[in-house]
Amino acid sequence: MAKIKAAILGFGTVGQGIYHIVNEKKEDLKKSLGLDIEISAILVNNLAKERIQTPGVLVTDDFEDIINIPGLQVVFEAIVNEEPAYGYLCKAIDKGCHVITANKVMFSKYSIPLHERAKSRGVFIGYEATTAGGVPVIKTLKNLLQVNSVKRIQGILNGTSNYILTQMRLNECQFNDALTEAQDLGYAEADPYNDISGQDAFRKLMILSALAFKKQPNWDDVRVVGIDGISLEDVKKAKQEGLRYRHVAEIEQDENGELFASVGPQLVGPDHPLYAIEAVNNAVALDTNYIGTLTLVGPGAGMYPTASVMVEDYAEIIGKRAGFMITI
Ligand SMILES: NC(=O)c1ccc[n+]([C@@H]2O[C@H](COP(=O)([O-])OP(=O)(O)OC[C@H]3O[C@@H](n4cnc5c(N)ncnc54)[C@H](OP(=O)(O)O)[C@@H]3O)[C@@H](O)[C@H]2O)c1
Known part of the structure; x- marks a missing residue:
């Protein structure tokens, strides 16, 4: 059976999640795609850090080792910040690799040029993991966009903020205490x-x-x-009025095609689609x-929710290239 060689850039929470899921789902992916995925290499920043064992996989701190792997076809990117991530993905695309990223900081800025580049090279970009995790x-x-047009998007796109606001309301605790709890968890x-x-x-929101x-x-x-300007008193007052604070990112297009976006706390009532979204959940x-x-509602982050949608992107991309529908 033909092999697909893949590399993982970054081996923190998300990178390790990809490695685990690819290994766990290897046989199922073989059956559904007719191709065997092999993680050939992993890029890290600090080679001296103690890590989980990855037998047979090249672990390197030099991107050139990765990009020069003969026949490399897929790059999963799970590092941080705009650079060097953007530069690495440009090189991977130029080499003819499909790229799948979780890096929202980089992708929010470079999604349009990366898509143009990928189109010109006939490769695909997966970026489900950049926005609202799982x-x-x-x-x-x-x-939807194949038939519908979207007029407005409203979302709770940061689970940490939503968790803090939920805890402040349920436990009537101060902002700093809820933040410390979120960090401890x-x-x-x-x-x-x-x-x-x-x-x-x-x-x-910019990616959406x-x-x-x-x-x-x-x-x-x-x-x-x-949300750092919201006090416990604000939350209590809202509660008495039957309202909840939500941190809402929203964008709307007017009839002239102009976009209006804002990100910030809003008071919402029981009729609002985001009223019921509690704790670390995201919703759009x-x-x-x-x-x-x-x-849509679900977990917005975490090792397995994030990594699993990246492996789904892989299955979708490879399925598209092979020209058949995936039946996982
Ligand atoms: N965690 C989540 O739930 C989540 C959800 C959605 C999206 N994301 C996004 O996914 C990406 C990864 O997140 P994470 O939580 O996995 O981060 P993390 O745990 O901090 O891991 C980052 C990894 O990237 C490596 N790295 C950083 N800079 C590098 C560089 N210049 N060259 C090579 N390797 C480099 C680090 O290497 P060392 O191990 O050597 O330090 C580390 O292995 C981020 O862009 C994040 O915004 C994360």
């Missing part, structure tokens, strides 16, 4: 700035914008507000012309 919003949107980073400032949700509207608003025109409500409002 919630299949990218593939759903792609499908591994939901928030040691440096939670991107989560609580709204920047993480903003980046994901590029897909749904084929463009992004001018980033400087988007008001981005985090899509307003479409034919279907009406469709709301």
Whole structure:
């Protein structure tokens, strides 16, 4: 059986999740795709770090070792920040590799040039994992857009913020206590700035914008507000009025095609599609012309939700290349 050689860039939470799932699902993927996936190499930053064993896999800190692997066909990217990730993916595409990324910081900025580059080389980009983790919003949107048009997207795109707001309401605790709890449970980073400032949700909203509207608003025109200004008193008052704070990222296109986006806390009532979304869950409500409002809900991050959608992207891409429908 023919082999597909793949590499994983980054071997932290997401990279290790990909490695585990590829190995666990190897036989099923062989059956469904008729091809055997082999993780040939893993790129890390610090070779001295202690890691799980990956027998037979080249582990390197030099991207040239990866890109020069003969017959490499797929690159999973799970590193951090815009660079060197963007440069690596450009090189991988130029080499004729399909790329599958979880890196929202990089992809929010470079999705349009990366897609153009991939098109010119006849390869595919998978990016389901960049936005709302395990919630299949990218593939759903792609499908919908074949017939529907999207007028507005509203989402809870950062699980950490939603967890903090939920705990403040349920346990009547202060913002800092809820944040510490989120960090202890591994939901928030040691440096939670991107989560609580709204920047993480903003980046994901820009990825959805590029897909749904084929463009992004001018980033400087988007008001981005985090949840760090919400006090326990605010939350209690809202609760008495039957309302809940939600951190909402939203974007709408007017009749002239102009985009209006904002990211920040909103008070929502029981009729709102995001009212019931609790704890670390993410949700995306899509307003479409034919279907009406469709709301997707699920885990927005984590090793297995994120890695599994990346392996699904792989199956979809390889299935497309082979020209058959996947029956997993
Ligand atoms: N964690 C989630 O639930 C989640 C969900 C959705 C999307 N994402 C995105 O997925 C990506 C990875 O997240 P993560 O949580 O897995 O991060 P992580 O645990 O911090 O792991 C990052 C990995 O990237 C490697 N790395 C960093 N800079 C590198 C460089 N310049 N060259 C080579 N390797 C480099 C690190 O190497 P060392 O091990 O040597 O330090 C590490 O293995 C991020 O872009 C994140 O935003 C994460």
